[in-house]
Amino acid sequence: MFAPFIVCALVTALSAVVSLGFSLAAAKNATGDARTMALYGCARSVALVVASAVPFFTGSVEWLEAVAWIMILVQAGDAVIGTAIDDRMKTFGPAGASLANLMALLWLIQSVQ
Numbered sequence: 001m002f003a004p005f006i007v008c009a010l011v012t013a014l015s016a017v018v019s020l021g022f023s024l025a026a027a028k029n030a031t032g033d034a035r036t037m038a039l040y041g042c043a044r045s046v047a048l049v050v051a052s053a054v055p056f057f058t059g060s061v062e063w064l065e066a067v068a069w070i071m072i073l074v075q076a077g078d079a080v081i082g083t084a085i086d087d088r089m090k091t092f093g094p095a096g097a098s099l100a101n102l103m104a105l106l107w108l109i110q111s112v113q
Contacts, residue, residue, distance in 0.1 A: 004108040005108060011100055011104040015074075017052075019045050019048065020042070051063075051067045061108065069105070072102050075095070075097045076094070076098045079094040
């Protein structure tokens with residue numbers, strides 16, 4: 001495997017794992033309807049972690065590109081939510097993760113052309 005692939009796969013997987021961590025924390029600390037929503041978030045986050053692990057086993061550039069785009073959109077969406085709730089940490093953390101993932105993905109795309 002080449003460096004752009006490994007970097008993109010690592011950034012994408014790390015992003016998915018961090019997202020899962022926040023989902024699990026929300027599910028643990030929430031009650032009622034909020035807990036139900038957090039559990040739905042956990043289910044989706046687990047799926048993203050599994051999907052982000054696939055490229056490490058298959059070496060599929062196409063799969064990695066797809067999962068990387070998904071995580072870029074997830075983190076960008078989280079940044080928008082952080083802005084809406086006026087929380088700097090929940091804005092700049094996901095925005096930075098989204099940008100890092102985008103840069104890694106663009107490096108990967110450029111390297112396979």
